[in-house]
Amino acid sequence: MVQSSSSHDVAEALVAEIRDLPAGSRITTHRELVRRFGVSATTVSQALAILTQRGLIASRPGAGTYRTEARPVPRAGDTSWQEAALELTHHIGSPTGTPRGFRTPALMSTLSHAAPDVVDLNGGYLHPELQPLTALSTALARAARRPGAWDRPPVGGVPELRDWFAADIGGGLGRHDVLVCGAGQSALAIALRALGQPGDPVVIESPTYPGIVAAAHAAGLRMVPVPLDADGLRADYLDEALTRTGARVVVVQPLFQNPTGASLTATRQQEIHTIARKHGAFVVEDDFARHMTHADSGPTPPPMIADDPDGTVVHIRSLTKVTSPNLRVGALAARGPVLARLRSAVVVDTMFVAAPLQLTALEVVTAPGWRRALTTLGAALQHRRDIATAAVTATFGPHALPLRPHGGYHLWVTLPDHLDGRQLAASALANGVAITPGDNYYPTDSSAPHVRLSYVAAPSATDVDDAIRRLAPLVAEGS
Structure with missing residues (x-):
């Protein structure tokens, strides 16, 4: 975890407050701490994590945070030397002078836990009320009983799961065109490290998912933002950016882009593919929302890799968004020699995805109720979207x-x-x-007049509606 000096300051202030409290005393709410210290929710979460690591507090889901039994606190050493050591190593091994970095505040904010008294319109994972919990539990139990469940799996993944991913993605892909990896974020990080060298340019959408920005920073890549319109990434700007920078990697989200919700039309997909092929560039297709179509959605264009015989596209598919944040299983798919590079990067990164997790995923997606579960989810997502849309229109x-x-x-x-x-x-x-805040979705400083509202992390559609309408006085106050 990366902790700022402000999170340490908040932690130390809280230590002084709670040190003498009796065990079992409830401490101030997350929301009140944000208000009192005038810092972000992420900073408060990091401060509370520091106190949890020291054994001073413990969280009780749905109830709050409490003082634990007192125990001796080890004497803190002087770790200030690390600041200089970490700063010096940023530029080692980077002949172009572009440092790798681990800039994750925006990404970390997507993982922050909302306090019990806060309605979460930030998170990107399904609330347990939307997760197929019975199917997941059954799949986990069946996977554990499979022969060889604890044997080491092949580096590329369990063959049957690779077969399923190949069929699910389509385009005539086969088992040997697919690698199983640890869900979408891992696949993004692996693909960018495998396809680029530190200092290389990479074209990204603007705005875009913070995990793409974080993965590019960690790979030492130089981001080249290209704007979107209602049909997705602007092809004319992409051509200009590739001509100007010589970039050899483009990252797109083809369906229901995060954060704008835009989808690439079939025509725009073909334009992007043609431009990338002309410049000898790879297109990393982060197809994270393929199984999150709403019940009222019309036909969606197939993934770009479905019509890609020359191997321009590196496709990412994940099961995490439509199941559970803990089912961290996804796939990288590609044609040609690039797959060997991706396989090597997977080995360096994780060796392989644990077989029990892969087998659980396989049990989930091959169960008779899998398609029915996706249909049920699509109806629930449409209902929540309609509720959220009406509330946003009334409020903003x-x-x-x-x-x-x-x-x-x-x-x-x-x-x-x-x-x-x-x-x-x-x-x-x-x-x-x-x-x-909209700023979280831009690779550089921005004054973007936007916010993103998620409608899947709250317990119910009623909670979503109430929370959005609760913002109305704040909108009026700012006028």
Whole structure:
């Protein structure tokens, strides 16, 4: 975990407050700490994590955070020397002068736990009420009983699971075109490290998912943002960017893009493919929302890799978004020599994905109820989207949603001119609602007048509706 000096400051202030409290005493709520210290929710979460690591507090889901039994606190050593050591190593092994970095505040914010008294409109994983928990439990039990469940799996993944991914992605892919990996974020990091060298340019959407930005930083790549329109990544700007920078990697989210919700049309997909092929560039296709289409969605274009005989596309598919954040299983698919490079990167990164986890995933997706579960989820997502859309329109005005996606799990809300996304997010959290400022989705400093609202992490559609409408006084106050 990366901890800022402010999180350490908050932690030390809290130590002084709670040191003498009796065991079992409830400490101040997450929301109140954000208000009192005037820091972000992520900073407070990091401070509480420090106290948890020291054994001073413990969280009880749904109840709050409490003082634990007192125990001796080890004497803290002087670790200040690490600051200089870490700074010096940033540039080692980077002949181009572009340092690798681990800049994850925006990505970490997507993983922060909302306090019991906060409605989560920030998180990107299904609330347990939406997860197929019975199917997951049954699959885990069946996987554990499989012969060889604890044997070492092949590096590329369990063959039957690779077969399933190949068929699910389509385009005539076979088992040997697929590698099983640890879900979407791992696949992104592996692909960018495998395809680029430190200092290389990489074209990304702007705005885009913070995990793409974090993975590019960690690989030492130089990001080249290209804007979107309602049909996805602008092909004309992509051509200009590849000509100007010589980039050999482009990252796109083809369906229900995070955060805008835009989807590439079949025509735009072909334009991007043609431009990338002309420049000898790979297209990394992060198809994270393929199974999150809503019940009222019309036909969606097939993935770009489905019509890619020359191996331009490296495809990413994950099961995590539609099952559980703990089923961290996904796939990388590609044609040609690039697959050997990707396989080597997988080995360096994780050796292989644990067989019991792969077999659990295989049991889930081959169970008779798998397609029925996706249909049920699609209906639930549509219902929540409709509720959220109506609440956003009532709260932010009729022009707040220029794009209303028929898939995915979030809305990209355009704010009135008088509102700042980051300030609104801070005020919302102080009022019991966690939302995501638009700035989190840009690779550089931005004053983007947006917030992203997720409608899948809250317990119910009613909670989503209530939380969005609770923002109305904050919108009015800023006018």
